[in-house]
Amino acid sequence: MDKLGYSRETQKLIYAIMNDISNYFTGQDAGKKAYSLDLEETKKQLKQRFLEVYDMQPLKSPITFFSKYLEKNKDRTIGEIEKELKETFIKSLQSTLIENKTFSLALNTLTQNQANDLVKWLLETCIYYDVPLKMDIENLADQYDKAYHYVCLKNKFCCICGKSDGVLHHYDNVARIGGYKFDDGRVLRVMCLCGEHHNEVHAIGTKDFTNKYHVVGIHLDDRQIRELKKIHKGHFQAFKEE
Numbered sequence: 435m436d437k438l439g440y441s442r443e444t445q446k447l448i449y450a451i452m453n454d455i456s457n458y459f460t461g462q463d464a465g466k467k468a469y470s471l472d473l474e475e476t477k478k479q480l481k482q483r484f485l486e487v488y489d490m491q492p493l494k495s496p497i498t499f500f501s502k503y504l505e506k507n508k509d510r511t512i513g514e515i516e517k518e519l520k521e522t523f524i525k526s527l528q529s530t531l532i533e534n535k536t537f538s539l540a541l542n543t544l545t546q547n548q549a550n551d552l553v554k555w556l557l558e559t560c561i562y563y564d565v566p567l568k569m570d571i572e573n574l575a576d577q578y579d580k581a582y583h584y585v586c587l588k589n590k591f592c593c594i595c596g597k598s599d600g601v602l603h604h605y606d607n608v609a610r611i612g613g614y615k616f617d618d619g620r621v622l623r624v625m626c627l628c629g630e631h632h633n634e635v636h637a638i639g640t641k642d643f644t645n646k647y648h649v650v651g652i653h654l655d656d657r658q659i660r661e662l663k664k665i666h667k668g669h670f671q672a673f674k675e676e
């Protein structure tokens with residue numbers, strides 16, 4: 435597992451998005467301070483839904499794990515094992531929360547990657563439900579754009595014209611990895627295109643298509659590959675979970 439701890443900026447972003455999702459449900463304008471009770475409920479539900487699709491890799495039996503750790507180190511002083519003890523405690527605590535379908539957003543309880551994956555998923559949720567966000571869009575533009583592409587893929591909307599029944603198109607050449615059989619979804623960029631735009635990209639080529647529409651597709655993470663595998667049948671045959 436990566437190092438625990440993520441940035442305050444990412445935490446602010448997570449809270450800002452959750453705040454506006456809560457505002458959306460209560461009919462308040464984006465950017466307003468959400469009502470605290472509604473915000474708590476929204477956070478609880480978002481965390482629960484995120485855990486349904488995302489593997490936080492919790493410890494199997496956190497309390498036992500922690501007891502065993504103490505037992506093994508009972509002859510050492512707290513000063514000697516301070517850092518390790520803290521991490522073991524945080525991991526056990528977070529795992530116990532996850533068992534109860536929630537998790538902590540405290541800065542030292544998530545890795546930066548986990549926090550970024552949560553942001554990504556939150557943005558996808560906002561785009562899908564059309565939740566207005568009030569924040570520094572410039573900082574967010576790139577992530578927002580990627581989330582948009584993913585929502586298109588997941589719902590088979592063409593990323594150019596929005597038409598339904600889109601197909602998954604590989605932006606990077608599949609020959610690069612030796613053909614579809616070897617595609618695990620982790621290497622090549624993908625996008626969703628309707629019949630018309632799919633024909634066009636194959637007719638005029640990637641370079642001209644990119645110049646015309648300014649789209650380059652997105653790289654997928656494991657959660658997204660798992661979800662898209664069910665929707666775009668036959669793709670990502672080489673995908674194996676670790």
Ligand SMILES: [Zn+2]
Nearest residue numbers: 592595628631
């Ligand atoms: Zn189209």
Ligand SMILES: [Zn+2]
Nearest residue numbers: 602603604632
């Ligand atoms: Zn294609």
